[in-house]
Amino acid sequence: MFNKILIANRGEIAVRIIRACREMGIKTVAVYSEADRDALHTQLADEAVCIGPAQAADSYLDMEKIISATIITKAEAIHPGFGFLSENSRFATLCEKCNIKFIGPDAALIESLGNKSEAKNTMQAAGVPVIPGTKKPVYDWQEGLKFADEAGYPVIVKAALGGGGKGMRVVSSHDEFEHEFLTAQRESESAFGDGTMYIEKYIVNPRHIEFQILADEHGNVIHLGERDCSIQRRHQKLIEESPSVAVDAGLRKRMGETAVRAAKTVGYKNAGTIEFLLDKDNNFYFMEMNTRIQVEHGVTEMVTGTDIVKEQIRIAAGLELSYRQEDIVIRGHAIECRINAEDAAHNFRPCPGTIGDIHIPGGNGIRIDTAVYPGCTIPPYYDSMIMKVVVCDRDRQSAINKMISTLGEVVIDGLTTNLDFMYELLHEADYRNGRIDTGYIERHNL
Template sequence: MFNKILIANRGEIAVRIIRACREMGIKTVAVYSEADREALHTQLADESICIGKASSTDSYLNMERIICATIATKADAIHPGFGFLSENSKFALLCETCNIKFIGPSAKIIDKMGNKLEARNTMIKANVPVVPGTKEPVYDVVLGKKIADEMGYPVIVKASSGGGGKGMRIINSAVEFDHNFSNAQRESINSFGDNTMYIEKYIANPRHIEFQIMADNFGNVIHLGERDCSIQRRHQKMIEESPSIAITDELRTQMGEVAIRAAKAVKYQSVGTIEFLLDKNNKFYFMEMNTRIQVEHGVTELVTGTDLIREQISIAANLPLSYKQEDILIRGHAIECRINAENPDKNFMPCPGKITNMHIPGGNGVRIDTAIYTGYEIPPFYDSMILKVMVYDRDRPSAIKKMISVLGEVVIEGVSTNLDFQYKILNNEDFQSGKVDTHFIQEHYDM
């Protein structure tokens, strides 16, 4: 096992990793930007080291400085968390070159699954169902339009290197194609430095279902059931839950087996997530694979009684999985609400600033993952998520009631948040009855 791990991240995920390491008897190193000097993760780690200015480019995305900090503190491994460098194959390869263990899959696997077009073609070869679409890259708007016309509208144009909804456009007719394709490609170039696009048939009003998987270095691969992440705004998840009300035991078994097959197809090693679209006829299609720990991993931990971070670290240390598939039993229901420092009344504008007062609830079946505290200054340079509120109860209706109660007790003063908006969703009759899909927010609220 590792003696010391450097955490190449910030915020609640850095705190989450530090706590897991502490339980495992592993020392930790926190890196921080000048803007994060007083951040909670710098106070909880055994050591902390400043790696640059506030800008992510100068700090959390600066590979050379993170490697230097790892060498200087004599850490054995780097945990990248999520976001930043967590799915950067160049960084994973740099770690390997410097004899530092990257806690995640190999650079080769990150590359294969990070390129959406290559991942799609890999899944086709592995007999994993994918949405009908192009197998070859599309660079030209004229060719793209010809393909879309033959495929039939609506279609969705996606950046091959995309993620987080960037470089993506839904196109409903031939008239809209040129403008939307060009905008998506331009966004892909600006965000990822890549003009490679592909086109898929658009699946109307699907659910977003993802399967958590774990794979060790000895060929063992298991899944831990599904998360329903259909409540999204502009492709950014807001509420996640496990299990999904739409998934029967039979369908869960079927999708889980496909998720395992997908992971084995690329010889995956680490924790990861296979994301599917589920249509109204319960047909499911591979969407992408996330080769890292997910923001919403906590809901899976609550319903399965596992610790995904500890397992991820153990896999990286070349230990076999602690579980077999038959050990994984899904009990009860868990829900997560992402609380962001933003103003829903002003188009969800980020609202950095000083937290003047806060109260975080607790109690049976309540889990709060956060890195904020009274007096903490939320910097304007990073993601606006400040709190993950999770609840666990015996069934979905009970979990919804518990979440409504818990959110009613949360107090965060000094900055605007989306707390009230989350409260509205939870009280929505369609949400409570399980009538949700990825268009739920835009159909129910004036966005």
Template sequence: MFQKILIANRGEIAVRIIRACRELGIQTVAVYSEADRDALHTQLADEAVCIGPAQASESYLNMERILSATIATKAEAIHPGFGFLSENSKFVEMCEKCSVAFIGPSAALINKMGNKSEARRTMIEAGVPVVPGTREPVYTLEEALKAAKQIGFPVMIKASSGGGGKGMRIAESEEEFPDNFNTAQRESVNAFGDDTMYLERYVGRPRHIEVQIIADKYGNVVQLGERDCSVQRRHQKLIEESPSSAITPGQREEIGRTAVLAARAVGYENAGTIEFLLDRTGEYFFMEMNTRIQVEHPVTEFVSGVDLIKEQISIAAGLPLSVRQEDISLRGHAIECRINAEDPARNFMPCPGTIENLHVPGGNGVRIDTAVYTGYTIPPNYDSMIMKVIVYDKDRESAIAKMRSTLGEVIIEGLSTNLDFQYDILNQEDFITGNVTTHFIQEHYE
């Protein structure tokens, strides 16, 4: 096992990793920008190193500075968390050259699955169902339009290197296709430096279902059930739950087997997520694979009993999985609400500022993942998520009641948050009955 790990991240995920390391008896090194000098992760880690100014490009995305801090503190491994460098194959290659273990998959695998068109082609060859679309990437409007006509409208235009909703557009007709394609491609170039695009048949009003898998160096792959992430705004998830109320036990077994098949097809190693679209007929299609830990991993930990961060660290250290598939039995129901420093009344505008008063609830089946505290100033330079509220109970109805009670106790004074907005979602009849799709927010609020 590692003796010391550097956490190349910030916020609640950095705190989450530090706590897992403490329980494993591993020393930790936090890195921080000048804007995060007083951040909680810098106070909880055994060591903390400033790696640059507030801009992420000069700190949390600066590979050389992060590796220099790793070598200077004699850390043996880097945990990237999610976001920032977690899916950057160049960074993984640099770690390998410096003999630093990267807690995640290899650079080659990140490249293979990070390129969405390449991932589609791999899944097709493995026999995993995918949304009908282009098998090869497209680069020009002319070839894209030709492919769109063959697929049939409406079509989804996607950036091969995309994520977080960037480089995505829906073209309802041939007439609006050129503008949508050009806009999506420009977004892709600006966000990812890549003009590679691909097209898919648009699946109307789907559910977003993802399956958590873990895999070790010895060919063992285990799936830990699905999460339903359908409640999202502009492709950004707001509420996640496990298991999904839309999946029957038979479907759960089938989609789990498919996720394992997908992971085996690429020789996957470490924790990852296979994402699917589930249409109204119950048919499901591979969408993409996330080669990192997910924001919503706590709901899976609640229902499966597996600590995913500890498992990630053990796998990277060369240990076999601590569980077998037959050990996994999903129990109860878990829900996560993402609390963001933003103002829903002003088009969800980010609201950085100082937290004047903070109260977080506790109790049986309640988990709060956060890095904020009373007096902490949320910087404007990073993601607006400041807290994850996760609850667990015997069934979905009980979990919803517990989440309502828990959110009602949370106090965050000094800035605007989406706390009341999340509470309102929990009281929508369609949410209560499980009648949700990826269009839930726009249909009920926008």
């Protein structure tokens, strides 16, 4: 097992990883930008190293500084969390060259699976159903337009190396294509430093169902059931649940076995997520694979009793999985709400600032993942997420009621949040009855 791990991230995921390491008796190193000097993850880690100015490009995305901090502090491994460099194959390669263990799959897998067009081709060859799309990366809008015109509209333009809803645009007609493609490409270049795009046929109002995968270096691969991430705004997830009301035992078995087969086919190792789109006729299609821990991993942990971060570390250390497939039993229903510093009444514009008083509720079946405290600042340079509120109860309706009660107790003074928006959404009749899909927010004018 590792003696010391550097966490190449910030915010609540850095805190989450530090806590897992402490429970495993592993020392931790935090890295931080000048804007995060007083951040919670810097205070909880055994050591903290400043790696540059506030802008992510000069700090959390600076590979050489992070590698240098790892070498200087004599950490043996790097946990990248999610976002930033977590799916960057070049960073994973640098770790390998410097004899630093990257807690995730190897660089070659990140490269092949992180590129959406390559991943789709790989999955199709493995017998996994896929959505029709470009077979090669697309670099200019004229090239993409040819595919879109042939496939028929709507299509979706995606950052080939992206995630988190950034660099994505739905295009409804020939005339819109150039503008939407170039807009998505600029977002991709800004967020991921890469303008390679991918285009596929857009399935209208599907459910977004993803399966959590764990795979060790001894050939063991299991899934931890599904998460329903259909409640989204502009491809950014807002609420996640496990299990999905749309997935019965038979469909779960088929989708889970497909996800495991896909992971085995590519020789995947560590934690990953196979994401599917599920249409109204229960046909499912591979969408992409995330080669990292997911923001919403907590809902899976709540219903399965697992610890995905600890398993990531164990796998990276060469140990076998702690679980077999038959050990995984889904108990109850878990829901996660992402609470962000944003103004829902004004097109969800970011609202950075300093937190005044804050009250974080607790109780049976309640989990709050956060890195905030009274007097801390939500800077304008990074993601606006303040906390993830996760609840678990015996069934979906009980979990919804528990979430409403929990959100009703949350107090965050000093800045505008989406708390009221989430509270009202949970009262929507269609949401409560499970009539949800990826177009829910726009269709309900929320």
